[in-house]
Amino acid sequence: MAAELPLARQRLAQAGRVAALCGAGISAESGVPTFRGRGGLWENHRPEDLATPEAFSRDPALVWRWYHWRRELISHCQPNPAHLALAELERRLGRGFTLITQNVDGLHALAGSREVLEIHGSLWRVRCLGCGREREERRLDLPAPPLCPDCGGLLRPGVVWFGESLDGVLLERAWRAAHTCEAMLVIGTSAVVQPAASLALVAKQAGAYVIEVNLAATPQSGQVDVSLLGLAGDILPQLVAPS
Numbered sequence: 001m002a003a004e005l006p007l008a009r010q011r012l013a014q015a016g017r018v019a020a021l022c023g024a025g026i027s028a029e030s031g032v033p034t035f036r037g038r039g040g041l042w043e044n045h046r047p048e049d050l051a052t053p054e055a056f057s058r059d060p061a062l063v064w065r066w067y068h069w070r071r072e073l074i075s076h077c078q079p080n081p082a083h084l085a086l087a088e089l090e091r092r093l094g095r096g097f098t099l100i101t102q103n104v105d106g107l108h109a110l111a112g113s114r115e116v117l118e119i120h121g122s123l124w125r126v127r128c129l130g131c132g133r134e135r136e137e138r139r140l141d142l143p144a145p146p147l148c149p150d151c152g153g154l155l156r157p158g159v160v161w162f163g164e165s166l167d168g169v170l171l172e173r174a175w176r177a178a179h180t181c182e183a184m185l186v187i188g189t190s191a192v193v194q195p196a197a198s199l200a201l202v203a204k205q206a207g208a209y210v211i212e213v214n215l216a217a218t219p220q221s222g223q224v225d226v227s228l229l230g231l232a233g234d235i236l237p238q239l240v241a242p243s
C-alpha cells in the first residue's frame with residue numbers, strides 16, 4: 001500500500017473536482033457495525049425480515065425495534081479520522097467536492113461535512129405512511145412503532161429498503177458528480193449493492209482517477225486505478241494531507 005499512496009495523494013491533490021462514495025467500512029472504526037463479513041449485521045439478521053417494505057407491513061414493531069437498537073448504538077459513536085478527512089476535503093474544494101454516502105448513521109455531518117448525499121436515507125429521519133411527511137427525528141425513546149404527531153399514521157424509518165428505489169434527485173446529483181469528477185474516492189464499500197456500486201465505474205469510464213480504500217479487495221478492485229488496502233481511518237488522513 002505504502003508505495004502507491006504518494007501517487008494517489010498527488011492525483012487527488014491535482015483534482016479540482018472530487019467525488020467520494022462511502023460505505024459502512026468508513027464508520028467501522030467508529031464502532032458502527034458493517035453489513036457483510038464477520039460480525040456484519042447480515043450475519044445474524046435476514047434483510048428480508050428487517051429491511052424491506054414487506055417486512056415492515058408484516059411486523060412494524062419488530063422492524064422498529066431493530067432500528068431503535070441501531071439508533072441507540074450509533075448515538076454513542078463519534079466520527080473517526082476518515083470522516084474528518086472528508087470534511088476537510090470539502091472545506092478545501094467547496095462545491096468541487098461531492099460526498100455520496102450509503103451510510104445512514106449521520107457521522108459525516110457530525111464530522112463537519114455540510115453537503116452529504118445520503119442516497120440510502122438516514123436513521124435520524126422518519127416518514128409517515130399516512131400523510132407522507134418526512135422529518136428529522138433524533139429522540140431515542142420512541143415507541144415501536146411510533147405514530148405521526150400530525151395525522152396519527154404509522155411512521156417508518158427514513159431509509160431505503162431492499163426493493164425500493166433511491167430518491168431520483170439525489171441519485172441524479174450523485175451520478176452527475178461521478179460523471180464529472182477528476183478523482184473519485186471509493187471508501188469502505190463492498191461494492192455489491194446497486195446502483196451505488198456502479199458510480200465508481202461511471203467515474204472511471206468518464207476518465208476520473210479512481211482510488212479505492214478498503215480493508216480487503218472487492219469485486220471492483222481490478223477496475224479502479226489504485227486499491228489501497230488498510231483502515232480508512234489510517235489511509236484517508238494521509239491521502240488528504242497536503243503534499
Ligand code: OAD
Pocket residue numbers: 022023024025026028029034035036037040051102103120160161162187188189190191192193213214215216218230231232233
Ligand atoms: P458492507 O458491509 O457490504 O461492506 C463494508 C466494506 O467495508 C467491506 O468491503 C469491508 O472490507 C470494508 N471495511 C470494513 N472496515 C473497514 C475499515 N476500517 N476501513 C476500510 N474498509 C473497511 O457495507 P456497504 O458496502 O456500505 O444498504 O453495503 C452497501 C449497502 O448494503 C448498505 O448501504 C446497506 C446494505 O444492505 C441498505 O440497507 C439499503
